Amino acid sequence: MIQENLAKVQQTIHEACALANRSSDEVTLVAVTKTVDAKVTESLIRLGQLNCAENRVDKFLAKKAQLQAYPEVVWHFIGNLQRRKVKDVINEIDYFHALDSLRLADEIQKRAKKVIKCFVEVNVSGEESKQGIHPDEVESFIRSLAEHTQIQVVGLMTMAPFESTEQEQREIFKKLHLIQRKIANLHLTNAPCLDLSMGMSNDYPVAIGEGATFVRVGTALFR
Numbered sequence: 411m412i413q414e415n416l417a418k419v420q421q422t423i424h425e426a427c428a429l430a431n432r433s434s435d436e437v438t439l440v441a442v443t444k445t446v447d448a449k450v451t452e453s454l455i456r457l458g459q460l461n462c463a464e465n466r467v468d469k470f471l472a473k474k475a476q477l478q479a480y481p482e483v484v485w486h487f488i489g490n491l492q493r494r495k496v497k498d499v500i501n502e503i504d505y506f507h508a509l510d511s512l513r514l515a516d517e518i519q520k521r522a523k524k525v526i527k528c529f530v531e532v533n534v535s536g537e538e539s540k541q542g543i544h545p546d547e548v549e550s551f552i553r554s555l556a557e558h559t560q561i562q563v564v565g566l567m568t569m570a571p572f573e574s575t576e577q578e579q580r581e582i583f584k585k586l587h588l589i590q591r592k593i594a595n596l597h598l599t600n601a602p603c604l605d606l607s608m609g610m611s612n613d614y615p616v617a618i619g620e621g622a623t624f625v626r627v628g629t630a631l632f633r
């Protein structure tokens with residue numbers, strides 16, 4: 411079942427890349443394992459799906475401990491991270507997708523024992539319920555991270571509203587891509603900003619069409 415779902419998602423990624431004249435090597439599938447246990451996650455890892463994402467600190471730490479036999483797994487943390495929990499999680503992950511405040515950045519700087527690849531989360535849609543930096547403030551925010559030597563801004567992340575049309579999704583992803591290019595062109599030392607983390611189960615083909623390099627897919631793998 412999982413094997414079929416994974417093959418299907420991979421196929422959809424290939425097709426979306428072909429349609430956009432992109433190489434599928436440019437897109438990393440991040441499996442969002444937050445709704446399944448360590449056993450199911452393990453079966454995915456055994457199928458070669460090594461990029462996995464979690465969004466809750468305690469569940470992530472428990473799961474990572476259960477999967478110690480797989481040090482090759484690349485762990486992504488995609489959830490809101492409370493400052494007091496940074497010390498528990500930051501040295502256990504490879505990518506953090508939800509950097510959205512200077513206070514959080516300060517805490518990461520203080521606690522990280524290695525350089526952490528971070529995505530700055532941007533609230534492109536303007537939904538009040540959403541986390542993220544306002545699009546107009548992304549550049550000044552990233553510039554304010556210049557002394558945060560433990561943070562490398564690898565790219566930007568966003569989420570389209572849950573109920574949105576394909577056209578609305580497309581516009582949001584396009585906007586994030588524009589901001590990403592603007593930041594990349596600044597050639598800031600700590601912010602290459604070449605990646606775009608966007609697209610979930612219901613919109614990842616659209617996101618790939620608009621330049622996504624990391625898609626975060628949960629439901630489509632486990633339904």
Ligand SMILES: *Cc1c(COP(=O)(O)O)cnc(C)c1O
Nearest residue numbers: 442465488610611626627628629
């Ligand atoms: C849960 C989650 C996903 C995956 O969503 P699906 O719709 O299950 O694919 C992606 N990104 C974030 C930030 C999430 O919390």
